[in-house]
Amino acid sequence: xxxxxxxxxxxxxxxxxxxxxxxxxxxxxxxxxxxxxxxxxxxxxxxxxxxxxxxxxxxxxxxxxxxxxxxxxxxxxxxxxxxxxxxxxxxxxxxxxxxxxxxxxxxxxxxxxxxxxxx
Numbered sequence: 001x002x003x004x005x006x007x008x009x010x011x012x013x014x015x016x017x018x019x020x021x022x023x024x025x026x027x028x029x030x031x032x033x034x035x036x037x038x039x040x041x042x043x044x045x046x047x048x049x050x051x052x053x054x055x056x057x058x059x060x061x062x063x064x065x066x067x068x069x070x071x072x073x074x075x076x077x078x079x080x081x082x083x084x085x086x087x088x089x090x091x092x093x094x095x096x097x098x099x100x101x102x103x104x105x106x107x108x109x110x111x112x113x114x115x116x117x118x119x
Contacts, residue, residue, distance in 0.1 A: 002034070002057075007119075010035030014119055017084060030056045033080045036087040039117045049074040049108050053083045062108055074106030089116030 005013075013031035017024040024032075033056040040051065041059045048064030050072040060072075078086075082101040085091035093112035096102045104110065 005031060005035040005038055010038075011119055014084070014088065029080050032084055033057055036084060036117060036119065039119060040087065040111075040114065043117065044111075044114050048072075049076060049106070049111070051111070052077040053080055056080060061114075062111075064108055072106070074108040076102065076104045076109050076111060078102045086115055087117050088119060 009031065013028045013035060016028040017032045020028075033053050037051065037053065037057045037059045041061050044061045044063075046063035047060040049062040050058060050060050052058040052075065054077070062074075064074075078096070078101060082091070082096050086093050086096050086102070093102065093110070093115055097104060
């Protein structure tokens with residue numbers, strides 16, 4: 001199990017990504033993504049939806065039928081900057097999904113009721 005990211009470290013990474021004038025530093029981007037995935041897993045524990053933010057992380061969340069083999073029936077995948085935007089409320093889930101920046105499949109894959117998170 002990965003090391004838990006502390007609130008201070010997570011907030012610092014989010015601030016650094018927000019303040020970046022160009023592409024954010026990879027380490028800060030990775031920490032920000034993983035911190036927000038960690039918060040989502042704490043807010044909606046479970047294993048019926050897999051949220052993937054390549055190349056930095058993936059978590060299983062939301063109560064429901066447990067998935068154990070192969071591709072899960074409920075999958076959400078997005079890029080790191082889109083994940084940070086929807087997880088922090090800078091962008092609405094529905095807008096990012098409509099623009100094709102969130103790929104969501106399965107009946108449980110709409111996470112709009114769980115977002116934004118409170119980092």
